[in-house]
Amino acid sequence: xxxxxxxxxxxxxLWVNAASAQMNVTVQLRDGSKIAxxxxxxxPDGTVFLRVSQxxxxxxxVSSIALIDRVGGASGLPDTELREAVGPAHLxxxxxxxxxxxxxxxxxxxxxxxxxxxxxTYVFRDQDGREQEFAMAQVSRVYLGTYPIAAITGGxxxxxxxxxxxxxxxxxxxxxxxxxxxxxxxxKGENVTFNTTGEVQLSDNTGDRAGSAGTPRTAxxxxxxxxxxxxxxxxxxxxxxxxxxxxxxxxxPNAGLLYLAVNDDxxxxxxxxxxxxxxxx
Numbered sequence: 001x002x003x004x005x006x007x008x009x010x011x012x013x014l015w016v017n018a019a020s021a022q023m024n025v026t027v028q029l030r031d032g033s034k035i036a037x038x039x040x041x042x043x044p045d046g047t048v049f050l051r052v053s054q055x056x057x058x059x060x061x062v063s064s065i066a067l068i069d070r071v072g073g074a075s076g077l078p079d080t081e082l083r084e085a086v087g088p089a090h091l092x093x094x095x096x097x098x099x100x101x102x103x104x105x106x107x108x109x110x111x112x113x114x115x116x117x118x119x120x121t122y123v124f125r126d127q128d129g130r131e132q133e134f135a136m137a138q139v140s141r142v143y144l145g146t147y148p149i150a151a152i153t154g155g156x157x158x159x160x161x162x163x164x165x166x167x168x169x170x171x172x173x174x175x176x177x178x179x180x181x182x183x184x185x186x187x188k189g190e191n192v193t194f195n196t197t198g199e200v201q202l203s204d205n206t207g208d209r210a211g212s213a214g215t216p217r218t219a220x221x222x223x224x225x226x227x228x229x230x231x232x233x234x235x236x237x238x239x240x241x242x243x244x245x246x247x248x249x250x251x252x253p254n255a256g257l258l259y260l261a262v263n264d265d266x267x268x269x270x271x272x273x274x275x276x277x278x279x280x281x
Contacts, residue, residue, distance in 0.1 A: 027060065028067040028074040030148045032177050033268055035060075039068070039120075042107035062104075066147055071095075071140045075179060076238040076259070085143035092124050093141045094134065102126040104142055171260060171278065175200035175270035179235065179259040184278055186236065186252040193249045193279035194232070200272035202230050202264055212274055213246040214263060221265030232274055233263045249281055 027035045027050055037052040046062040067074055067085075085091050089101040102125045110120030122134045122142065173180050186192055196212040202219075209215065214228025223241040224233055235241040237256040244250050244260070252258070260276060 024070070026067075026069045026072075026074045027065055028069065029060075029064050030066045031268070032148075034074050034178075036073075038111075039107055040111065042104070044106065048107070062144060065144050067144065068142045069140075070136070072238070079181065079183075079257075081141070081143070082147060085145075085147035088145050089127065090124070090145050091143040092122065092134070092139060093143075094138055095140050096138075100124055100126050100132070104144060105131065110136070171276045172273050173232065173260045173262060173276060174273040175202065175230075175262045175264065176267045177261075178267070179261045182258045182260055182276075182278060184258045186255060186258050188252060188255045190252045191249045191281040192252055192258065193281055194244055194247060195277040195279075196232055196244075196246065196274050198272065198274040200230055200262055200270060200274065202270055203266075204269050209272075211246065212244070219263065219265040222263045223261065224263050225265075227263055229264055231263045232276070233261055235259050235261075 024036065024038055027037070027039075027048070029035070035050060035052065035058060037050040037058070040049040040051050040057070042048045042062065048060045048062055048065060050058040050060060052058055067077075081091070081093065084099070084101075087101075090103050092100045092102075092104070094100075104122065105125050106123040108121060108123065109115045109118035120136045122136070122139050123131055124134060124142075125131045171180060171182050184192070194212075198212075200210055202208045202210060202215065210228070210230025212232040214231030217229055218225055218227070219229040222229060223235075224231075224243060227233070227243045228245070232244045232246075233241050234244050234250070236252060236254040236258060239254050239256070241261075241263075242250070242253055243263075258278075260274075262270070262274070264270060
């Protein structure tokens with residue numbers, strides 16, 4: 001009897017944990033910063049209530065939000081999505097691979113909302129004016145119109161080029177942005193060459209500056225906490241980050257799309273950028 005009870009309790013715990021995981025999202029703001037938590041409601045006046053912790057509920061204007069991401073932490077976003085998301089319409093992507101353009105009207109139901117007894121749903125109005133409701137688990141991402149590629153990736157999309165590319169072979173990597181797509185797909189073990197110029201400022205202190213090799217201190221919350229803060233770093237797709245610094249050539253650890261970033265934990269107070277010329281050896 002006790003064994004059966006234990007199994008039932010364990011199953012309930014697993015179900016609750018799975019349901020909670022579905023509620024968690026990453027909200028990416030238009031300045032590129034990210035906040036993780038549970039959306040409790042989106043009210044008609046355009047306010048999103050995000051529960052970050054038991055004692056921390058954020059109220060975020062919809063106009064400040066670029067993306068709500070349930071599945072990927074707002075990282076490694078596919079180029080095909082970004083090209084669609086730069087337009088004024090909102091873009092809802094379903095877990096089954098479908099997409100709808102229009103406008104996110106509301107998020108309601110579920111724990112913490114005014115309709116707590118109902119299941120949490122997204123209400124989306126398509127471009128023909130029809131409203132559809134999507135369960136939380138049915139939605140992977142919602143882009144909230146005019147995705148700010150310039151602020152987040154440091155570039156603008158051009159025909160035939162991935163976002164982040166300014167001119168062929170030249171990449172801007174702003175210190176206050178996240179991961180910037182280079183548009184270059186690499187092979188595992190391939191040597192990619194880097195010619196990096198520019199300087200970044202890592203805080204409000206004007207003396208806290210670094211070239212591509214970084215400054216002689218670390219940043220505990222940075223992608224590479226044991227590597228000099230402010231240095232140039234890379235990653236392949238959603239893979240593990242790796243140091244680049246001022247090296248002229250770096251072998252690629254995996255195959256896929258190459259991203260670049262500045263190694264720092266708090267980017268909101270950063271300034272400056274690196275200009276990176278890429279090549280293949």
